[in-house]
Amino acid sequence: MTTEVGKTALITGATSGIGKELATLFAKDGYNLILVARQEDKLQEVAEQFRQQYGTSNITVVESDLSKSESPQQVYDEVKRQGLTVNVLVNNAGIGEHGKFATETDLQKELGIIQLNIASVVQLTKLFTKEMVERNEGKILMLGSIASVLPNPLMAVYGATKSFIYSFSEALRNELKDTNVTVTVLMPGATDTDFFNKAGAMNTKAQEQARSTNPADVAKTGYEALMAGKDKVVHGLMNKVQVAGGYVLPDQVVTSNVRKLMEDKDSPQKQEDEKTSALALGIGIASVVVAGIVIASMYRNASPYDRLRYRYKAKKALGSIKNVAASVGDSVNGAYHNAKADVEQALA
Known part of the structure; x- marks a missing residue:
């Protein structure tokens, strides 16, 4: 156990799912806790659990929606009123809404999603990061998603909010590069929490897949990345495959594949869709291999400046295919190693 006596972590959405599991890890490592959620009784229940199991005595609960x-400012004011210093800010709270944006979803709920997933994150980050910079010390964990880089049909607003989180975090991290304040984005896929129930998406293929992903495992991935000061981390090998594919496949293919996950799991097109997804992934992998070889061939007759650019692009292409190859089998690994040999020979 890494004892962090005297340091305080503020976690939003701390009474269930990934948020509770993150709070558990902070409790185990000796942090003081500020737990934020909507229900006072659940907050007190979690706080008592931590006191009993981990001996965490300094726990502050803040009931807030x-x-x-107006809630983010109220949370900040309560923290200041109690004279607390936030060393780690975990922006975990978030919700979604399932359905077609134009005809099925509720606008007021979606505006609430934008407020929770974006506006509150920005406000809390603004208030606490300013103090972190003044102290030249602090850590921020943002709960992103693989939806941060993969458009999310049938949860269009939710996906867009996670894209915002990703872009905002990358920009903020760059602005803070000369300080000892770090920003980390945790990017899980579908996880076994109450998210799909609250979003009205219980009969989707994504929800079915979520049963195999334990929120405690996701939290551990994010916690370790946060403590290591990493900029982002994708949880799970297959999620890494999806993200890598998102960078190389055509946008329409990526979006179509994600939509299949958000559709009814009893759809008669399920097997055909799975074949289509596998084919699309194969095409994406092949495109990266070809891109690496093409870049290498151009390298030979390039100027010194262009050679530097081509070396960068070739290594980036090989990096993408390597990440995919690590997860999808021997045939893909063979394609990767063959392409890698061709590219490296050309660049030698």
């Missing part, structure tokens, strides 16, 4: 515009 962060889907309301």
Whole structure:
């Protein structure tokens, strides 16, 4: 156990799912806790659990509905009123809404999602990061998603909010590069929490897949990345495959594949869709291999400046295919190693 006596972590959405599991890890490592969620009784229940199991004595609970515009300032004011210093900010709270944006989903709920997933994150980050910079010390964990880089049909607003989190975090991390304040984005896929129930997406293929992903494992991945000061981490090998594919496949193919996960799991097109997805992934892998070889061939007759650019692009292409190859089998690994040999020979 890494004892962090005297340091305080503030976690939003701390009473269930990934948020509770993250709070558990902070409790195990000796952090003081500020737990934020909507229900006072559940907050007190979690706080008592931590006191009993981990001996965490300094726990502050703040009942707050962060889907309301005034809530972030109220949370900050309560923290200041109690004279607490936040060393780690975990922006975990978030919700989604399932259905077609134009005809099925509720606008007011979606505006609440934007407030919770974006506006509250920005406000809390603004308030606490300013103090972190003044102290030249602090850590921020953002709960992103693989939806941060993969458009999310049938959860269009939710996916867009996670894209915002990714872009905002990358920009903020760059602005803070000369300080000792770090920003980390945790990017899980479908996880076995109450998210799909609250979003009205219980009969989707994604929800079915979520049963195999334990929120405690996701939290551990994010916690370790946060403590190591990493900029982002994707949890799970197959999620890494999806993200890598998202960078090389045509946008329409990526979006179509994600939609299949958000559709009814009893769809008669399920097997055909799975074949289509596998084919699309194979095409994406092949495209990266070809890209690496093409870049290498151009390298030979390039100027010194262009050679530097081509070396960078070739290594990036090989990096993408390596990440995919690590997860999808021997045939893909063979394609990767063959392409790698061709590219490295050309660049030698």
